[in-house]
Amino acid sequence: xxxxxxxxxxxxxxxxxxxxxxxxxxxxxxxxxxxxxxxxxxxxxxxxxxxxxxxxxxxxxxxxxxxxxxxxxxxxxxxxxxxxxxxxxxxxxxxxxxxxxxxxxxxxxxxxxxxxxxxxxxxxxxxxxxxxxxxxxxxxxxxxxxxxxxxxxxxxxxxxxxxxxxxxxxxxxxxxxxxxxxxxxxxxxxxxxxxxxxxxxxxxxxxxxxxxxxxxxxxxxxxxxxxxxxxxxxxxxxxxxxxxxxxxxxxxxxxxxxxxxxxxxxxxxxxxxxxxxxxxxxxxxxxxxxxxxxxxxxxxxxxxxxxxxxxxxxxxxxxxxxxxxxxxxxxxxxxxxxxxxxxxxxxxxxxxxxxxxxxxxxxxxxxxxxxxxxxxxxxxxxxxxxxxxxxxxxxxxxxxxxxxxxxxxxxxxxxxxxx
Numbered sequence: 028x029x030x031x032x033x034x035x036x037x038x039x040x041x042x043x044x045x046x047x048x049x050x051x052x053x054x055x056x057x058x059x060x061x062x063x064x065x066x067x068x069x070x071x072x073x074x075x076x077x078x079x080x081x082x083x084x085x086x087x088x089x090x091x092x093x094x095x096x097x098x099x100x101x102x103x104x105x106x107x108x109x110x111x112x113x114x115x116x117x118x119x120x121x122x123x124x125x126x127x128x129x130x131x132x133x134x135x136x137x138x139x140x141x142x143x144x145x146x147x148x149x150x151x152x153x154x155x156x157x158x159x160x161x162x163x164x165x166x167x168x169x170x171x172x173x174x175x176x177x178x179x180x181x182x183x184x185x186x187x188x189x190x191x192x193x194x195x196x197x198x199x200x201x202x203x204x205x206x207x208x209x210x211x212x213x214x215x216x217x218x219x220x221x222x223x224x225x226x227x228x229x230x231x232x233x234x235x236x237x238x239x240x241x242x243x244x245x246x247x248x249x250x251x252x253x254x255x256x257x258x259x260x261x262x263x264x265x266x267x268x269x270x271x272x273x274x275x276x277x278x279x280x281x282x283x284x285x286x287x288x289x290x291x292x293x294x295x296x297x298x299x300x301x302x303x304x305x306x307x308x309x310x311x312x313x314x315x316x317x318x319x320x321x322x323x324x325x326x327x328x329x330x331x332x333x334x335x336x337x338x339x340x341x342x343x344x345x346x347x348x349x350x351x352x353x354x355x356x357x358x359x360x361x362x363x364x365x366x367x368x369x370x371x372x373x374x375x376x377x378x379x380x381x382x383x384x385x386x387x388x389x390x391x392x393x394x395x396x397x398x399x400x401x402x403x404x405x406x407x408x409x410x411x412x413x414x415x416x417x418x419x420x421x422x423x424x425x426x427x428x429x430x431x432x433x434x435x436x437x438x439x440x441x442x443x444x445x446x
Contacts, residue, residue, distance in 0.1 A: 028069075031060060032130045039124075039419055040137045043202060044144035045192045047412035054116050054415055057123035064126060071129055075379060076425050079372040083122040086365040090115045090323040093358050097322030102315075107324030114324070117414045121373070124422025132426045134387075138213070138222075141206060142229050144192075149232035149239075152189030152199060156239035159187060170194045179241045180285040189239035198412050200242035201405070203233040204397040205416040207252055209390030209423075214269075215260035216386055234276060241289055248400045250277065252393050260389070302348045302404060305330075308339050309347025312356040320359030329356070346409050350402035370399075377424050391424025 039053025064070045072080060094112065097103035106112070160175040174196055180186030188196040210233060213226035230253065237245035250273060257269040280286045308330045312321055321329040330337075330344035347353040355363045374395060380388035398417050401407060408414040423429075 028060070028064070029131050032127045033133045033136070035060060035127065036124070036132065036137060037140060039415075040140045041144060042412070043141055043206060043416050043419065044148040047193070047198070047415075050412055050415040050419070051116075053419075054120040054123070057120065057127050058116065061123045061126040064130070070126055072126065073376075075372070075376040076125055079369065079376050079425070080122040080125065082365065082369045082372050083119050086362070086369050087115050087119045089358060089362055089365055090118060093320060093362065094322035094325060096319055097316075097325060100316075100319060102319065103322045103325045103329065105325075105328060107322060107328075111324030111327075114408060114411060114414070117408060117411055117418065120415055121418030121422040124419055125425040128423060128426030132387075132423060132428055134429055137423075138209075142210075142225060145203070145206060145229060145236075146232050148191035148193070148199070149203075149235045152191040152236055152239045155189040155191075156187055159185070164194070179289060184284075186241075186283075186285045188241050189236070191236065193412065195410075196240035196242060197245075197405075198410050200237035200240040200245035201401060201407060201410065201413040202416045203236035204245055204248055204252070204401060205394050205413070205420050207233045207249055208256075208393030208395070208397060209387065209420060211253060211256040211393055212260070212386050212390035215256060216389060231272070238276075238280065238286075241285065243289055244401055244404050246280070248397050251400060252397045255396065256393055301343055304337070304339060305343045305346070305348045306352060308333055308337050308344070309349070309352040309356045311337070312347075313352070316359060317355075318359045318361065320355065320357045320362060323357050323362070326353060326357050346406035348404055348406060350399075350406055350408070353406040370395075373421060377421070380424060385424065385427075385429050387426060387429035388424040391421045394420045394424075 035053050035056045038049050039057070042049030042051075042053060061070070094103065094107050098106070155175055160172060163172060164170045172194065174188055175190050175194060177188050178185045179188060189199060190196050191199040193199045193202065207230065210226050210229045214223055214230055217223040217226060234246070234249050234253070236242075237249055253273055254270070257266050257273070261269055280290075309326075311333060312326070312329050315321075326346050327344045330339050331341065333339060334344075347356055351363065351366070354366050358365075374392075377388045377392050377395065381392055394417060398407065407417070
């Protein structure tokens, strides 16, 4: 079982930077292994982790039946397409990682895979940002190269949207935010010097991802998470150096013409643009079906039904561009309460583990904060790879063993004059 868990977690870790399909394989395998552990009565979870797992299973169960409820009540006319419906597995994936992690987590292996993979992926992203991508991948990979050829610069100085190995600018940049938390935790609290240096390099590479992808919300979220980590976890010279690097990166954004134009359009997009339209349609669905929703995965057909009155486009109809609003529209007040319970219980369990010295929990909390900042303007679960990336980090944060990688409480440097 220990070997099986190691293989599953390693495959999932590689999928974080390489391919969504590997993450899905890891998620389904984690579900199977968790069921095996439960049947063999070998699942030993701490009370707050057990409460989180139960809440996740309750949310997954409601998502499972909500389309049928919507059909019965007349809120929906069709069953959701399979790709959206089976994202129920994504919902429970974090809890499954926490379950199989009780067998043991290969921390150094996972760290090495993720660090090396993201360094390579960010380097590829920088190349994609500067050079027009012309190579067409094999058809069976079903990768769309159009977004990588979108020019955010000028004809004289073109700048293209990077996608790394994921070949998708939002999946690339949002996945980077999921991994950013653990990298910052190792940078601030790692026990071994060279690992902290490597973590610092990885942090820079992860911030490069949204910069090269022209992903506004992801870049601002990355800056916010970095500053939060530096203020809360670092002291003295490391904090000053880190804030200095963040300032340099902010200047790089400010002096880049393509980024200045991109930021200039942000307020227009958020207040009166596409996001306003998507959110207004979401509120319309909520008012029509406030308690039970239109069914998990049914946001798009329900939104498109309003097209004659709202003018919503096929692309904008996929979700309400907000986690909580989309959840309410699809699964009603019942799903909204269940989702809030899941995240509150997750935060409580992670905070306890962080206070006990878990480096993984510290990173997961930073990742958790990044997720909710991004979720103000994005429905992150729509992209399976992104949701699975965050859930993977959160699930690891609930596992034992990462304490050996970090500094003990009495080793954490204090501010001068602090007790």
